[in-house]
Amino acid sequence: MDTGTQSDGSGVPFAGIELGGTKCVCTLGFGPGAILAQETVFTTHPDETLPAIAAILRRWRDTHGFGALGIASFGPVDLDPASPTWGHILATTKPGWPMADVAGRLTAGFDVPVAFDTDVNGAAFAETRWGSGRGLDDFAYVTIGTGVGVGLLVNGAPTRGIGHAEIGHLRVPRLPGDTLPSGCPFHDDCVEGLASGTGIKAALGDVHVSTIPADHPVWDRVVSAIVAMCHAMVATTGPKRIAIGGGVMNKQPHLLPRIEPALRASINGYLPLPTDRDYIVAPALGDQAGPLGSIALAQRALAAA
Secondary structure (H helix, E strand, O other): OOOOOOOOOOOOOEEEEEEOOOEEEEEEEEEOOEEEEEEEEEOOOHHHHHHHHHHHHHHHHHHOOOOOEEEEEOOOEOOOOOOOOOOEEOOOOOOOOOOOEHHHHHHOOOOOOEEEEEHHHHHHHHHHHHOOOOOOOOEEEEEEOOOEEEEEEEOOEEOOOOOOOOHHHOEOOOOOOOOOOOOOOOOOOEHHHHHOHHHHHHHHOOOOHHHOOOOOOHHHHHHHHHHHHHHHHHHHOOOOOEEEEOHHHHHOOOOHHHHHHHHHHHHOOOOOOOOOOOOEEOOOOHHHHHHHHHHHHHHHHHHHO
């Protein structure tokens, strides 16, 4: 397995931070099978969380050293290097985090190349380097958890424009007769509002996703929203494979096998989905896709330096 060791043989590791809404995973290493250290910091308030992460980075710098730093953050975030708020969290509903200067506070004092991107874009890079998207330039990594995030790579690069992809907020048709509440405060009928863990709880009450029976009708709503999202991606950027993971998918493993047949029925032969292999897959890196995404970003930062 490719460990990501530097080609010059120096053996200097990479540091990465996956900043999530619940916890942050700090990783020091080269890639799968070559992780030197991994520590978790809970996401509370930026004045608590960011200094705790910075302390870990300083300790790693002093004990191991690292050649580049990758930061993969929950969003939305400002990714425009020319913007005065580059590296900041934008309109999140997480208290205390709007306009938090994540990149500025985590890179202060470290004279190494830095990459800052979304957590799902980082995971997409990790999967194309070491996992289910290996060798593919056009690929989508989807996580269905508390929210819905999509890391979308087109011609080997994440989409940009006015901002990063927020495909979880794509508005999709509700199933006939579905009048249950949405879990999104911005949209009544977006994928995140209908299919995320938050959306499921909005519809059913404060339930544990893992305890909902596989034959519960809420899963029809979840699958329908995910399929509509995948149809839109196929019809726009045409990823060569879509990997779908996250807490909802992990706790309800019957969902993933339902998506590809429903997607093929939705496309109805109009676009040429691959027939020689699965098109909708689970992330090969599993729960390490996000943490390794920050390492993949760090490697890209060093390569671009």
